[in-house]
Amino acid sequence: MLRNHWVKKVLLALVVLLMAVYPLLVGYSNYFLTLFSITCIYIISSLSLNILVGYGGQVSVGHAGFLVIGSYTVAILGERGVPFFVSFLMAGIVSGVIGLLIGLPAVRLRGHFLAVATLGFGLSVPLLVLNWDSLTKGYQGMAVSRPVFLSSDIEFFYVIVAMTVLVTWFIRNIVASSLGRAFVAIRDSEVAAQAMGIHVALYKTVMFVISAFFTGLAGGLYAYWLGYISPSDFSVTTSFLLLAMIVVGGLASIPGAIIGTILFSVLPHFTEHLIGMHSIVIGSAMALIILLRPAGLVSLKGLFKRKLNKTVAEDRNSWLSQQAGGE
Amino acid sequence: MLQLIVSGLIFGCIYGLAALGIVLIFKTTDIANFAQGEMAMITTFVSFMFLTKLELPYLISFILALVFAGIFGTVVHRIFMKPIQSAPPLNQIVLTLGLFLAFNGVAGLIWGHTPAPYPPAFAGDPYDLGGVFISMNEVFVIGVTVILMLGFFLLFRFTAIGLAMRASSQDSMASELMGIKVSSVFTWTWGVGTVLGGVAGMLTAPFTFLQPSMMADVLIMGFAAAVLGGFISLPGAVIGGLIIGVFGNLISFYVSPEMKLVYTFLLIIVVLYIRPTGLFGGNQYLKKV
Amino acid sequence: MLTFRHVTVTFGGIRAINDLSFEVPKGVIYSLIGPNGAGKTTVFNCISRFYTPMSGEIVFNGEDLNKYKPHQVIRKGIARSFQNVELFKKMTVMDNLLTGYHPRMKKNIVSIALNLPANRASERNAVRKAHEVLELLNISHLAGEEVSNLSFGYQKMVDIGRAMMADPKMILLDEPVAGMNPVETERISHLIVQLKKEMGYTVLLIEHDMSLVMKVSDYVTVMNFGEKIAEGQPKEVQNDPAVIEAYLGEVDSFVKTS
Amino acid sequence: MLKLHDIHVYYGHVHALKGISLEIPQGKIISLLGANGAGKSTTLKMISRLIPPKQGSYDLESESMLKKTPSDLVKRGVIHCPENRRLFPLLTVEENLRIGSFTRKDKKVAADLEKVFAYFPRLKERLNQYAGTLSGGEQQMLAIARALMGNPKILLLDEPSLGLAPNIIRDIFQIIMRINEEGTMILLVEQNVHLALEISHYTYVLENGRIALEGESRHIKENDKIRQLYLGA
Amino acid sequence: GGSSKSGGPQSGGTAQLAQGVSEKEILVGHLAPQSGVSAVYDLIRQGIQAYFNYTNEQGGVHGRKLKLIAYDDGYQPAKTVQLVKRLVEEDKVFALLGSACTPCNAAAQPYLTEKGTPVIMVSTGAKRFVDPPVKNYFGSSFLNYRVETKVFMDYTVNKLGKKRIAIVYQNDDFGKENLEASHEAVKNYPGVEILGEIPFVVSDPDMSSQAQKIKQLNPEAIIMFGPPNPVANFKKELHKYGIKDTPFIVSSIGANDLNLFKLAGSDVWAGTISSAVIPMPDAVDDPGMKLYVERFSKDFPGSSYHGFAQWGWSAAQVMVEGLKRTGPDITYDKFFDAMHTFDNWKGSMYSGVTFAPDNHYGLTSMFITQAVDGKIIPISKTINFNPKTNEITYEK
Numbered sequence A: 001m002l003r004n005h006w007v008k009k010v011l012l013a014l015v016v017l018l019m020a021v022y023p024l025l026v027g028y029s030n031y032f033l034t035l036f037s038i039t040c041i042y043i044i045s046s047l048s049l050n051i052l053v054g055y056g057g058q059v060s061v062g063h064a065g066f067l068v069i070g071s072y073t074v075a076i077l078g079e080r081g082v083p084f085f086v087s088f089l090m091a092g093i094v095s096g097v098i099g100l101l102i103g104l105p106a107v108r109l110r111g112h113f114l115a116v117a118t119l120g121f122g123l124s125v126p127l128l129v130l131n132w133d134s135l136t137k138g139y140q141g142m143a144v145s146r147p148v149f150l151s152s153d154i155e156f157f158y159v160i161v162a163m164t165v166l167v168t169w170f171i172r173n174i175v176a177s178s179l180g181r182a183f184v185a186i187r188d189s190e191v192a193a194q195a196m197g198i199h200v201a202l203y204k205t206v207m208f209v210i211s212a213f214f215t216g217l218a219g220g221l222y223a224y225w226l227g228y229i230s231p232s233d234f235s236v237t238t239s240f241l242l243l244a245m246i247v248v249g250g251l252a253s254i255p256g257a258i259i260g261t262i263l264f265s266v267l268p269h270f271t272e273h274l275i276g277m278h279s280i281v282i283g284s285a286m287a288l289i290i291l292l293r294p295a296g297l298v299s300l301k302g303l304f305k306r307k308l309n310k311t312v313a314e315d316r317n318s319w320l321s322q323q324a325g326g327e
Numbered sequence B: 001m002l003q004l005i006v007s008g009l010i011f012g013c014i015y016g017l018a019a020l021g022i023v024l025i026f027k028t029t030d031i032a033n034f035a036q037g038e039m040a041m042i043t044t045f046v047s048f049m050f051l052t053k054l055e056l057p058y059l060i061s062f063i064l065a066l067v068f069a070g071i072f073g074t075v076v077h078r079i080f081m082k083p084i085q086s087a088p089p090l091n092q093i094v095l096t097l098g099l100f101l102a103f104n105g106v107a108g109l110i111w112g113h114t115p116a117p118y119p120p121a122f123a124g125d126p127y128d129l130g131g132v133f134i135s136m137n138e139v140f141v142i143g144v145t146v147i148l149m150l151g152f153f154l155l156f157r158f159t160a161i162g163l164a165m166r167a168s169s170q171d172s173m174a175s176e177l178m179g180i181k182v183s184s185v186f187t188w189t190w191g192v193g194t195v196l197g198g199v200a201g202m203l204t205a206p207f208t209f210l211q212p213s214m215m216a217d218v219l220i221m222g223f224a225a226a227v228l229g230g231f232i233s234l235p236g237a238v239i240g241g242l243i244i245g246v247f248g249n250l251i252s253f254y255v256s257p258e259m260k261l262v263y264t265f266l267l268i269i270v271v272l273y274i275r276p277t278g279l280f281g282g283n284q285y286l287k288k289v
Numbered sequence C: 001m002l003t004f005r006h007v008t009v010t011f012g013g014i015r016a017i018n019d020l021s022f023e024v025p026k027g028v029i030y031s032l033i034g035p036n037g038a039g040k041t042t043v044f045n046c047i048s049r050f051y052t053p054m055s056g057e058i059v060f061n062g063e064d065l066n067k068y069k070p071h072q073v074i075r076k077g078i079a080r081s082f083q084n085v086e087l088f089k090k091m092t093v094m095d096n097l098l099t100g101y102h103p104r105m106k107k108n109i110v111s112i113a114l115n116l117p118a119n120r121a122s123e124r125n126a127v128r129k130a131h132e133v134l135e136l137l138n139i140s141h142l143a144g145e146e147v148s149n150l151s152f153g154y155q156k157m158v159d160i161g162r163a164m165m166a167d168p169k170m171i172l173l174d175e176p177v178a179g180m181n182p183v184e185t186e187r188i189s190h191l192i193v194q195l196k197k198e199m200g201y202t203v204l205l206i207e208h209d210m211s212l213v214m215k216v217s218d219y220v221t222v223m224n225f226g227e228k229i230a231e232g233q234p235k236e237v238q239n240d241p242a243v244i245e246a247y248l249g250e251v252d253s254f255v256k257t258s
Numbered sequence D: 001m002l003k004l005h006d007i008h009v010y011y012g013h014v015h016a017l018k019g020i021s022l023e024i025p026q027g028k029i030i031s032l033l034g035a036n037g038a039g040k041s042t043t044l045k046m047i048s049r050l051i052p053p054k055q056g057s058y059d060l061e062s063e064s065m066l067k068k069t070p071s072d073l074v075k076r077g078v079i080h081c082p083e084n085r086r087l088f089p090l091l092t093v094e095e096n097l098r099i100g101s102f103t104r105k106d107k108k109v110a111a112d113l114e115k116v117f118a119y120f121p122r123l124k125e126r127l128n129q130y131a132g133t134l135s136g137g138e139q140q141m142l143a144i145a146r147a148l149m150g151n152p153k154i155l156l157l158d159e160p161s162l163g164l165a166p167n168i169i170r171d172i173f174q175i176i177m178r179i180n181e182e183g184t185m186i187l188l189v190e191q192n193v194h195l196a197l198e199i200s201h202y203t204y205v206l207e208n209g210r211i212a213l214e215g216e217s218r219h220i221k222e223n224d225k226i227r228q229l230y231l232g233a
Numbered sequence E: 001g002g003s004s005k006s007g008g009p010q011s012g013g014t015a016q017l018a019q020g021v022s023e024k025e026i027l028v029g030h031l032a033p034q035s036g037v038s039a040v041y042d043l044i045r046q047g048i049q050a051y052f053n054y055t056n057e058q059g060g061v062h063g064r065k066l067k068l069i070a071y072d073d074g075y076q077p078a079k080t081v082q083l084v085k086r087l088v089e090e091d092k093v094f095a096l097l098g099s100a101c102t103p104c105n106a107a108a109q110p111y112l113t114e115k116g117t118p119v120i121m122v123s124t125g126a127k128r129f130v131d132p133p134v135k136n137y138f139g140s141s142f143l144n145y146r147v148e149t150k151v152f153m154d155y156t157v158n159k160l161g162k163k164r165i166a167i168v169y170q171n172d173d174f175g176k177e178n179l180e181a182s183h184e185a186v187k188n189y190p191g192v193e194i195l196g197e198i199p200f201v202v203s204d205p206d207m208s209s210q211a212q213k214i215k216q217l218n219p220e221a222i223i224m225f226g227p228p229n230p231v232a233n234f235k236k237e238l239h240k241y242g243i244k245d246t247p248f249i250v251s252s253i254g255a256n257d258l259n260l261f262k263l264a265g266s267d268v269w270a271g272t273i274s275s276a277v278i279p280m281p282d283a284v285d286d287p288g289m290k291l292y293v294e295r296f297s298k299d300f301p302g303s304s305y306h307g308f309a310q311w312g313w314s315a316a317q318v319m320v321e322g323l324k325r326t327g328p329d330i331t332y333d334k335f336f337d338a339m340h341t342f343d344n345w346k347g348s349m350y351s352g353v354t355f356a357p358d359n360h361y362g363l364t365s366m367f368i369t370q371a372v373d374g375k376i377i378p379i380s381k382t383i384n385f386n387p388k389t390n391e392i393t394y395e396k
């Protein structure tokens, strides 16, 4: 147990170090920086979605809607001269507020009903953005500029990395807390959750808000990184992909969401030149991984955990015999 | 106005047909099959091969394509779905999403992305019924939808097979203990569901033209229809489709076409707010402690 | 402590509880028995506020419970276990218990997200309490197991343990020893007495195992068809002809349940 | 005549059954006892082939059942009434019973239906209620009734008395004896050890996935260790 | 914006060859969706590839072979930005050719402008890529939307003599830009009125409400901005309601495809008016066109050689001509200068290509077409548009 903890810490430190020196490793290539940044942005999004879907059991297939809201918030506020930190935070807050509005009716729905309601949200947001010309400049999209002190890509790269680490840490804390347990409790049994004093409707809403908040931040980072945002940036496909990331990685698992996201963000790098094969490769990857690892990629670590499990089982059995012999 | 409603009804039937296949598979296997539309599309392409390459008559091609669909569905179930039958539903759904992408890509590789005209079941000019135009083909679409809906409704309600299908979705382990071969039931359902999808595809293609992405929108509307109708009710699926078709057309005309989708989902959310399990969903999440 | 006054609950045409009145005094073990479908679990579900009576009042410590929502009941000091175990299946035993501690946790989102000392302290308290409960139930060795991997008997224990986490004033136990053998039943009956004596809980118990009911109860109410048909000391009730007729049955050669 | 020899079953890495050998001879009631988690339910699930054994042999009327599916066993009259009832909550009582006779082609289904209604009159009153809304005991009755509708030759009962009122328990055990007299073999898992030993002919006691003790029920009843461990002195 | 830490393309200098140009090869990048809903755009790549293959067989450009590096950006702007960086910084291409999707190109524009990589004949007719001229952006592979719209308006009013016009537009960047241009254009014609503007969504097969609206408005002419599928569906729907004779004018993207006769039905489609910068393969007897049809069908059998593929081929022709004019020592400055020497160049399938330092439209010459007897034939002489004066002149 203790050793396990230690290994984990070293691993984490290594990962953070790797993120820090990454630009050096790729020779400051802007392409590889972008690949990494976009991956980070999707990691934040998929971790947020995981709160809702993996831990809370509330299926959302419209999560990209929050990315749109976050990214347009910084674009619109930025254009009106609102300072960076404020607009960035507002990306989360506005998205969180919309999450609240969506969450309020959504708490009554379950399973596929919720899925289709959120699908509607994901489809509608880009349409609204497209048609609300006066605010969003419609089809033309909006330019987004970074503050002067973060204007170089390498600087902003580190902002994204820092945000990713920070948000991952927040989310880890949340899911490991009473809040996270309440989410899982709602997923596993609403009745029992109520009996434990968990206000199901409230917590479902909280889930939506937290999830939307962080996704909104991710949307903000996205807009800043690319410097331009249009209504076609996030479609339902994005929402589907986010869902696939967390499921293929392994639901209700932080490493799972991260692994799944990296897989689907980096895979295209190897398939983009295969004309017309892109969706075949992505789709087959989804199907095959689930076929081979129905519980997602993190379940691979079960292979290493074998020993541990066995000891628990043996413990129990020896305890039973003791009881049998002793009394 | 009347014309709007009639056109809405026709597209409603198409959404309803797509929804029927989705609901059928869901009702039995508890899986929302996102690959449904693409499987229908492939079936439609296959029927088109029969029509153009082999120059078979429409009816023969139609039937042969449905035979293909039945085999296709069972094979997909055997290869992809059966091995993960006991995985959580969401994982299975994501697998169907993967199939959706892969099938779409494969169809693009084989048949290309240029839209092709697909013949309607009945050619001919529309009839003018006092200012409302309706063609023979459209009448046919409505007829097929209603017949299929009724047929499957009766199957589920009154036959032992139907009962076994319902039981399998609720508790597959207990169903096994009743002597039901759950995975065979599931395989059959996938076969039949794919046949239903194929019918939807072949009736949709004259409107959307034949191309790999022909079912994208129809599938989304099919899901919307299924949910509106309660997701487990076959008549609900068709009625949901009709409501969406007509409502969408009215919004399109009186408000604006680009807001059709937004309003349609708004309608669904309002309905679900009042009835969280759709119009004919019944008590799906019933649990007594 | 808890009073039912003329409570009636109906489902469609069925009267699950019909004009039921009884009173549970503080600090006793009060048993509710009766044939299957008599309405006992429905009584629990009314107290938990999953069902709302068509008429009548349920008063707990002077407050009408009907004005609360299900999740508020535990904060009034009433915890419960479930007849068919209603655990959080994918959680470990420990996490199930910790969830039982939920009402007593600090819940400041900022403190949680930043994992501030206040949050950690509250988390430590919960874990300490959980270990105590595990000890009491004698299942400490199962702390790290996912509950869906446990056999039915152990799941029942976890279910009871979870209800104990909140340190309630009153605990509702719905058939706690169903699926346990006599030795295990014995252990649970010790535990129930302990709950009353050492921890000062009031226990409301539903159970079909008469050996347990007779042994631990201070007072028994017998229901049939949603109505009270008898009440009193265990011994009195046991010999009540109406109860024998409706519930216990003739004690013939091979039935030695009591 | 059903025979298990040296059966091993694993749940992932958990070794749940470690070499079980048991027999259900013609016309007998066999009881299977053991503490929580001993592997009783696992044994039944193995027999109905819901889970596969990793090792060992399993014969029914001298034919190996290792390659069979649950539905094959149902067709041969091995009916399993599982732990936790496993009713179909969204089917009505009537539909649950109908599905109990799903594989049967004989004409006696209607008569059997009347028979189970005679056993459990409460079910007849609740024909159109969803199984999921029945009370705990009513659900248990339905689970047993549903198993009986399969016209079992060998009936596997996993804690049939669970959650039932004492008078109904008595009824159930009488029913068990009656159908046994009519020729059905029974494998009974019970926590109600007194009763189980009372009505069964032969008993196996499971401990940690192994058979710790077996013998005629009346002898087992007298065994000191059993008295101490399962009967509560 | 991107940092320019690693040497950008400009650092080529005069002595050195430009990025992506080696002794043997010239690397050219191309981005478009190649799978999913918008996969038809892949035909553009096929057109380019076919012409590159042909050129390479002829010995290449000044002895250098052309190599096309194409990626699938899936119609997602973020992907495009990522991939443009990949093309420029990792693959080190010389230029980008014929990339599709307006928002995608728009997202990449700041980066490409800064890097200075030539962007030749983007496959979008949006104004922002050609006007005001950007140093390294040259032309679009199909007609500029606004130019086309102006011509349509002019043609409808002056040649057809219609004054009450209904506009049907696709509800996206393409349709809306055209709509805006229509409103601008109509101001020049007193007495002409836009009766209504009716949007539609490209993926929605149901065009009945739009047709109903038309019936209600009863216009003298209908101008529609959309791609083939909805256009065909709409025309069918109009027919159903008996609206058969009202002039129906459709943007070239939606009309330059013989497939439409099949999609809509021959008699339904007949009469439709559109414009073109390239004649339909079967409408003219021209060696260049024959070569195209032959080569394209050989390289991509089964692909449709109408429309998109033609644009790809012609865009490639323009680029190759530019490279030829640059001479063997290719630098960016020389290349840009060479591009500016195009003055109504008729060597490609386009009816004329013009670039000047103050005009990066490229395509300013077109003609009106009409669907007749299963063919799409020119019904006007060349029409020229002058971007400087906004004047439209009809060649006699």
Ligand SMILES: Nc1ncnc2c1ncn2[C@@H]1O[C@H](COP(=O)(O)OP(=O)(O)OP(=O)(O)O)[C@@H](O)[C@H]1O
Pocket (backbone or CB within 6 Å): B288, C011, C014, C015, C016, C034, C035, C036, C037, C038, C039, C040, C041, C042, C043, C083, D129, D133, D134, D135, D136, D137, D138, D163
């Ligand atoms: N949601 C419901 N819908 C319909 N009927 C219900 C519902 N809940 C309970 N009932 C009925 O109400 C009656 C009382 O049920 P309850 O669960 O309270 O019985 P119980 O006394 O706990 O029985 P048991 O000892 O068998 O658990 C039963 O007949 C049951 O069928």
Ligand SMILES: Nc1ncnc2c1ncn2[C@@H]1O[C@H](COP(=O)(O)OP(=O)(O)OP(=O)(O)O)[C@@H](O)[C@H]1O
Pocket (backbone or CB within 6 Å): C148, C149, C150, C151, C152, C153, C154, C179, D011, D012, D014, D016, D034, D035, D036, D037, D038, D039, D040, D041, D042, D043, D083
């Ligand atoms: N699905 C499962 N996954 C992992 N382990 C399991 C699973 N089901 C049972 N087990 C383990 O297998 C062992 C035997 O379980 P089983 O359910 O057969 O016990 P049982 O004798 O029926 O107990 P009870 O009387 O409590 O029902 C137990 O240790 C249990 O924890």
Ligand SMILES: [Mg+2]
Pocket (backbone or CB within 6 Å): C040, C041, C042, C083, D135, D136, D137
């Ligand atoms: Mg009960």
Ligand SMILES: [Mg+2]
Pocket (backbone or CB within 6 Å): C151, C152, D040, D041, D042, D083
């Ligand atoms: Mg068991």
